[in-house]
Amino acid sequence: MEFSYAYQESVIAKQKNIALIAHDNKKEEIIEWCLKNAEILKHHFLFGTGTTARMIAERTQLPIRGFNSGPLGGDQQIGARIVDGKIDIVIFFSDPLTAQPHDPDVKALLRIAQVFDIPIANNKATADFIITSKFMNSEYRHRLIDFERSVEERAEQLEEEVQKDELREDD
Template identity: 55%
Template sequence: MKIALIAHDKKKEDMIRFATAYKDIFSKHELFATGTTGLRIQEATGLSIHRFQSGPLGGDQEIGARIARNEMDLVLFFRDPLTSQPHEPDVSALIRLCDVYSIPLATNMGTAEVLVRGLKRGDIEWRKIERDQG
């Protein structure tokens, strides 16, 4: 599976802890991340991650383009709902694309845990069929 990992500044530590906790699961998949988030996860876990630009510099849009081409299977985006983001339109567009293309999306750690445990069980295997038909 192709998994995108994104985290706003105040949520990066949560994402690092999450990626560390589920390192064994993530190591079996292809990981993508926005710039700083990806770097910090790599440094903490040793996982191989394809890094895009940082979110405000277009990384959210790069991931969105992958979604629009049916090249992403799961998005974990730890958002900070209490801090205004200068690139909020890009964030909204990314979330909208996940809805348009039926990409499972978690915007917080609780939902992410449900999705990652489902990933381990094979609950998201239907995405391979969707991707192959696209």
């Protein structure tokens, strides 16, 4: 028997909560990107992991709240904020050519952004598309999986299947 998810509408507000993350070899690139887009970014709430947040604050004067560095749980802190509905966009300049010791954390962050339908940029080109989107300075309505309702409906469906199996065994 197939199962389909239940959905609920969600709204990303006009003023966005943006996470800014960069691997070591990409920190200069994200700082340059922030400087280029400072006029837009200053109208939103910025968050970042460890050194990236500190460097952005020092070099751009943009206000940014810092979390732990990525290898010390910063990516997971950003992921937890996504789950809580407190991060709307992730800009993550990742280094695809260098192995990262916290790669499982990075993959978990990418997955949670996908599950919660959060725009995520993994490079400058995608970040440019996001920041110039017509939705950047307006509300954005989208559908999210209603996990609580979906779990309840799936549990009911499984219970019905068990009852049917038990009836067949009695025959």
